[in-house]
Amino acid sequence: MDMSKYKNKMTYPESLKKPILAKNPTADDAENFAKELRAYEAAKVDYNAAVKIYNAEEIRLMALFMNDLFLEYVRSDNGVIADDVRKKAEVIYAKAWSDGHSSGYSEVETQFADLVDFAQNLGVDV
Secondary structure (H helix, E strand, O other), X not given: OOHHHHOOOOOOOOOOOOOOOXXXXXXXXXXXXXXHHHHHHHHHXXXXXXXXXXXXXXXXXXXXHHHXXXXXXXXXXXXXXXXXXXXXXXXXHHHHHHHHHHHOHHHHHHHHHHHHHHHHHOOOOO
């Protein structure tokens, strides 16, 4: 499988630095702080929206990866996986993800393929 297909091409939004009011502020310091804080709060709304979009793309790509993995390794009928087989595959995927995701999608694929093979050798319909 081509793992580059599952890489998020979006750039993660740059984090914001919240302004801090200095100790013993003057009136001017307080006014400047208030302006900076209002600007920060407005930017934070945009930042949170951008993070939400980025995370949605991550979730979409992860679902695509899982679906492609199932189509590659799980028994299907013309690309349609029976519900009972899908449920078993999801359990296997959860284990493969748990054991392999810290090393990347390739390792998850390796773990998944090995576990599916193991289950099929035990006679499990997957």
